[in-house]
Amino acid sequence: MIYNDKEILVFDDIEKIIDYAVEKWTEVAEEAVKERGYFTAALSGGRTPVMLHKALSAKKDLPWDRTHVFIVDERFVPSDHEDSNYLMINNTLLKHVRIPSENIHPVQTENSTPVLSAEKYEKDMLSFFNISENEFPRFDLIFLGIGEDGHTASLFPGTPALKETRHLAAAVTQSVKPGKERVTLTFPAINNAENIILMATGGDKAAAIREVIEGNGSLPAAMVRPDRGKLFFLLDKNAASLLSL
Numbered sequence: 001m002i003y004n005d006k007e008i009l010v011f012d013d014i015e016k017i018i019d020y021a022v023e024k025w026t027e028v029a030e031e032a033v034k035e036r037g038y039f040t041a042a043l044s045g046g047r048t049p050v051m052l053h054k055a056l057s058a059k060k061d062l063p064w065d066r067t068h069v070f071i072v073d074e075r076f077v078p079s080d081h082e083d084s085n086y087l088m089i090n091n092t093l094l095k096h097v098r099i100p101s102e103n104i105h106p107v108q109t110e111n112s113t114p115v116l117s118a119e120k121y122e123k124d125m126l127s128f129f130n131i132s133e134n135e136f137p138r139f140d141l142i143f144l145g146i147g148e149d150g151h152t153a154s155l156f157p158g159t160p161a162l163k164e165t166r167h168l169a170a171a172v173t174q175s176v177k178p179g180k181e182r183v184t185l186t187f188p189a190i191n192n193a194e195n196i197i198l199m200a201t202g203g204d205k206a207a208a209i210r211e212v213i214e215g216n217g218s219l220p221a222a223m224v225r226p227d228r229g230k231l232f233f234l235l236d237k238n239a240a241s242l243l244s245l
């Protein structure tokens, strides 16, 4: 159902969410490759995306050689650390598909600082998307999650990164989840995407989902408002249980 420019889809369980998300990925990837020759996706960390990545890794017929994967946010830990989002994404997806290593765009966390790493990540995006500093990348597809506090990516309530209007990536030092220091895409980078899919499952996300979809728009995840693209909420019944729609 469409509600305030958001497509709200409620599913019986996470398996059905994943089936829909894989279909969407396939549709967007094939369209992007046909139109432009390549497809760009940005993936989040956390637990929710794991099943999606495993389902995608079984789709060997997707145009992996034309697919570029970026990271929505990264904990500022080495890439082999158990909290690393890159490690999770690599273990659940990237190493199982024929995606060229040059098509994988991680956040550099070794021998750096969160600020320098955010600056380098931004430079990588400017170069890849061939844009200047006052332009924004147009990802074909961004997958987001949501925390119980309404954060998304590593954009946590009350943190300075929420206010970023120019830079594409920001350093975060007040994460409330594992990995105190992080690097995250900012809203300028997120909200210029063609398609954004926010997935949420479980009753522990229900209050945040209600506030984001029906509230006053103050939570970080409510600030995900694509300028021109489409925004989908893929929810299971528990995460949608407090919605009045």
Ligand code: 6PG
Binding pocket: 044, 045, 046, 047, 048, 049, 072, 073, 074, 075, 085, 144, 145, 146, 147, 151, 152, 153, 154, 177
């Ligand atoms: C991270 C994620 C984060 C995540 C939400 C939901 O680095 O932790 O990018 O924003 O999407 O916290 O996490 P779960 O999917 O584990 O509930």
